[in-house]
Structure formats: structure tokens, C-alpha cells
Amino acid sequence: MKKITLILVLLFVAPFTKAQDTCASALTITAGLHVVGPINGSQVPTPCEGGDAVPSTNRVPAGEWYAYTPTQNYTVTISTDIAQNTPRIDTRFHVYTGTCGTLTCFGGDDDGGSNYSSVDIINVVAGTTYYIAWDNRWITSANNNGFTFQLSEAPIVVPPVVPITYSNQTVSTINSGYNICIADMNGDNLDDIVGVSNNNLRIHYQGAGGTLTVTDYPITGTSLMPNWSLAAGDYNRDGFNDLILGNGSGISIWRSNNGTSYTSITPGQYIFCQRTNFADLNDDGNLDLFSCHDIDANVYYLNDGAGNLTYYQSNTTPGAMNLSSLTNDGGNYSTLFTDFDNDGDSDVFISKCSGPPCQLFRYDGGNVYTNASALAGIEITPIQTWSSAIADFDNDGDMDIIITASAGTHKFFRNNFETTNTLSQFTNITSGSGWDTNTSTNIDNVAYDFDNDGKVDVLGGGNKIMFNQGNNTFAGISYTGIGTGAIGDLNNDGFLDIQNGSTIRYAVPNNNNWIKVAFQGVQSNRNGIGARVEIYGSWGKQIRDVRSGEGFRYMSSLNVHFGIGTATTIDQVIIRWPSGIVDTYNNVTPNQLLFALEGATLGTNAFENSVFTVYPNPVKNNINIAINTANPVEFTSAQIFDLNGRMVQENAVQNQTITVNQLAKGTYILKLTDTQGKDYSQKFVKE
DSSP states (O other), X not given: OHHHHHHHHHHHHGGGTXXXXXXXXXXXXXXXXXXXXXXXXOOOSSOSSSSOSSOSSSSOOOEEEEEEOOSSOEEEEEESOSTTSSSOOOOOEEEEEEETTEEEEEXXXXXXXXXXXXXXXXEEOTTOOEEEEEEOTTOOTTXXXXXXXXXXXXXXXXXXXXXXXXXXXXXXXXOSSEEEEEEOSSSSSOOEEEEEETTEEEEEEEOGGGOEEEEEEEXXXXXXXXXXXXXXXXXXXXXXXXXXXXXXXXXXXEXXXXXXOEEEEOOOOOOOEEEEEEEOTTSSSSOEEEEEESSSOOEEEEEOSSSXXXXXXXXXXXXXXXXXXXXXXXXXXXXXEEOSXXXXXXXXXXXXXXXXXXXXXXXXXXXXXXXXXXXXXXXXXXXXXXXXEEEOTTOSSXXXXXXXXXXXXXXEEEOOHHHHSSSOOOEEXXXXXXXXXXXXXXXXXXXXXXXXXXXXXEEOSTTEEEEEEETTEEEEEEOTTOOOOEEEOSSSSSSOEEEETTEEEEEEOOSOEEEEEEEEOSSSOXXXXXXXXXXXXXXXXXXXXXXXXXXXXXXXXXXXXXXXXXXXXXXXXXXXXXXXXXXXXXXXXXXXXXXXXXXXXXXXXXXXXXXXXXXXXXXXXXXXXXXXXXXXXXEEEEEEEETTSOEEEEEEOBTTEEEOTTSOSEEEEEEEEETTSOEEEEEEEEO
């Protein structure tokens, strides 16, 4: 019986002695635990770790050898700092590549673990053999009794590629009470920084090279401060943007007086105001003012075209529009006006807090808004959100919705208009999108193409940007201290910058190209708010809508930005104005600001469409209207606008003729209205 036991012991010990004593006879191993017997093999060559291979004593150095060939690329950890070695012992090992006799150091460790044990982490390549040699640098004959090491494999984690970086600059003069707005305030199409304090408007005007020049405008009287939100737009059509200050007690309006001073107006109605917006609610060409109401139905002020405002509360004031739920009027936190059904007018998405589901109201013309929340399938409960990110995230030509939670979980809905050709059920594509695993929540979430790669990203919570990877997936990249703020191009380099209080985070340009568009409406509102912009090129199609008021609190640039990645040409830019006028720019050079004047690309000769033509053009006395008999309409009234958007003539249409001999020489827009209230536009030249 003793003899048999002796044979078994020899068989067990043999693999840890003779087979491992040289590089050539290195024991082939895979991931797992491996026992190293007494170290008595051949001397290691030039050590990779811990200096000399020869110990301080005169004994002959020795090594034990293993060969490891991974089947795929891994991050590998080799360690004696494991529970199997209790107490820990002083070990040292070396990792080589190459062939025995011509080995090259690759890794290894001496004292990387606790109590002088060894740990090293290396990235290995599939099919390459790595030789692991343990030596007796710190092992004496008294403690040369063997030990255990562990080789573990893990997938290689590739550090995320940071698609855009930021250079931070603190500007001490950005010190107003509320620094939450970026907008062009002097009509030069460059984004300026707007600060609001009691009785003072401070504007940092952007100049050449991104220089900032400070101008203060004293504001007389008592104004409600924008402790909830701020919006900008030119509602009185003087060529300079006005401001809505959203407060927990109501709103104040700072109206521009031709950009030289500002008048404070506080209408006085009680509103627990959240998000404010400028929008043309009834599609009459005039900007109206909208405010979410937290504890009651939403409210708005209609603009009569002369800058006079009339207050309405949804479902309450006689004749008011349906812009709030009849059964659940509270919890209205953020409104975003955009065209979900591609019919040329703005619908409304309302982010809801305090329990009720979000809502989508479809605009059906005139004063009619229809609650399409159930139809679209975006009535998700329970979810709490203060704002949502809305854009064409998959570049298929319609607006998608990411209901970004302020508490709970995010939901990503894909618009199916491109296949159904109507507003219909959205598809919940949250699973696998990156939004299902994004646990960062925030009250403010905004959608922009921050890296100019042609795909819209989202800035929200967690000090990170969720970058659009394509195929409806997103990946978060973290930035120290970054947060949602006012967004615009503050140094005119085509990349979007972020204002966080007094800190400007300037985007450091990468190699991607871009185009941005500034607007001047003529028949439409002067800012072009509600216009749809489409660009076409090698990427396919991208769309943006012009909006005043993104996210929950901040006001960002009214210029529209597109990134186009590495593409070097833009085949076409199409602007569909709220008036119905369509301007088309062909073969547009990228990396520039395109200034779009409504009607600018309409021909100055007779412009023919499916409804009517006008002649002669240019005209001296009378414009004649020729109606297409294949598509007959009857016109009842005509309005004529100059290119500054001022209506210069209005009269009934008689015998399909309009007299214009009293007009000065110049270019004009003719707007005709038919018996159904539908508008048609043409451009003409008066000589």
C-alpha cells in the first residue's frame, strides 16, 4: 500500500518540476489556478521586472516556465495575491513573447500585490504565445515549497472615443442674476449671451473671433424674474429679439425698442409658470407667447400683429385653444413646438411632472389643437419628466421623442410617419438603445449635434452627453462638471458651445464639417420660428425645426445647426416656412452661416405652381392672376408684404387682378387667401 502511495505522489509532483524547468518545455496552460512547485528550473534571461536575475546570495538562480496562448484578444490578470496563498509570499514573474532563445520582455511584476505578492494586467492577442517565468529572486531554500497563481481572462475594454472636447473659460462679467439665455440680440446673426437681473439687462455681444463686448440696458419698473425659464423672439417685428421671463407668479416681457432700449411689461395674470415659449400658435404670421402652468390649464397670449397681446387660458377662456388636458390640468412643465406629422405647421409636446403622462397635441389649423397622445401611444405612466429631447434621431425625416425622466426611467419613442404617412402609433424602442441603462436623470434635457457627425445627441444629467451612435443607440461620455445650459455658437466656428453660469465650455473643433442657418421671415414671423429645414447630401437627409425654448429652463440659439461629418458638399438646403413658402438652395458650401430670407429663392419671373401664376412680372400697374384649371380655387383677398415682413397693401381680389401702381420699386411677397381660408404665396418685382 505504501508503494502505491509513493507512485501517486511522484505522478502528482512531476508536472511541476521537469515539464516546467525550461522555456522549451514550458507547461501549456489556460485560464485558471496553477500550482508552482519548488523553483529549480533554468535561469530566466534578462528579467522584465525587479532588476537583476541573480539574487544577493551565490546560489544558482532558477525559474519555472509556463506557455499561454489565448484564443481571442483578452485583458489578462496574473496574480499570486489570492486566497490560495495564505499567508502571502514574496514572488516575482516575467512575461515574454518571441521564441525560446530570442525572448522579448512583455510584462511581469515583483511587488504589485499585498505583502510583496505579484500582480500584472496585460492585454494579449489571440494566437500569440506568452511565456510566463517565475523565478526565485526572493525565495530561499527554506521557503521554496511552492505557491499558486491565477490567470484570469476578461474582454478588452476599449476606452470610449471622446467625439468632442471642451476648453473651459470663466468670464467674470457674466454675473447677472439669471444667466440662462443665448440669442442674437443685435441682428447680426451671431449668438450673444443674455443676462437678466432686477432692473438690468446685460448683453455680451459677440464680435469677430468670439470677442465679447458688454452692454447694460437699465429696465425701469418692477419685473418678475425668470426663476423658472426664459425665451427669446421678435414678437413686435422691430428686428430685435424680445424676452419672456417665466416666474412662479406669472410672466414679464422685456420688449425691444429697436434694440436701443427695453420696456418691461407684466400682464398681471397669475401663472405658476414653468417653460415659456415664443410660437405662432394660430399660424397667422405673428409670434404669440406661451407658458406652461404647473397647477392649472396652460396659458398663452395672442399677438394681433401690432404687438398687442390678449390673454387666454386653455379650456377656460371663451374661444381658447385646447392646449391642456380637460381632466388633468396640472403638472405642465415643458412645452416643445415641433412638426410631428410633416404637414408644415407646429404641433405641441408637453412634458408632465407630478404623475400625469406626457401629452401630444396635433395642430389642425385655425385655433384647433387635437389631443393625439393616445393615438401616438406616448401616454406612459408612471413617469416623471420636466423636459424631453425631441429630434429626428434616426435621420428618417420625422421627429422622434425621448421622454427623459427627472425621476424613474427614460423612454425612447420612434416616429413611424415615414412608413405610415400619417401621425400614428410611435414605437417604443427603449430596450437596447442605451437609454434603458442610462440611470442619470435631470430636469433639463436638450437635443443637438454636439460633435457635428450628422447625428443628434442629448445633453442631460450625470455630467455627460449621450452621443448618438446611429441605429437608434446612444453612448454616454462623461465630462467634468458639464451640465445643461444655454447653447449656441459663441465663437462662430460652427461648433456648439455650452454656457454653464459664468463658465463657457467652448467646443474644440474636430474634423467634421457643418452648416448653420439664420432666418428672417417676411410673411412668416420674423424669426422663422416653426420653419422646417432639410439638408440633403451623401448622408441622406437631415431635418431641424426652428424653436424658441428647448428643454425646461434655458433659451438657446435661434440659428439652426447641422453637422455633416466628413462630407464636403451639401446638395440642397430646403426651408419650409410657416407661411407655406419654400426656399431651396442648391450646391451649398459647408462650414458657413447661410442667411435665409423668406422668399429669397423664388424666381423673379412668373413663378408657376399647381395653383396659379402671376403676370406680368416685373409689374408696373396691375398683377394678373391665372388660375390652373386643373386645380381651380377662388381667391377672396390679397395681402402684399415687403421683405422686412411689413404688410404694405391689403385688398379684395376682383376679376383676378390686383392694382399695385402705388407701391415703391422693389421685391414683394403676394399672399392670396382662398374661400377655404388656405393661403398661397408668390414673389413679384414692382418696377
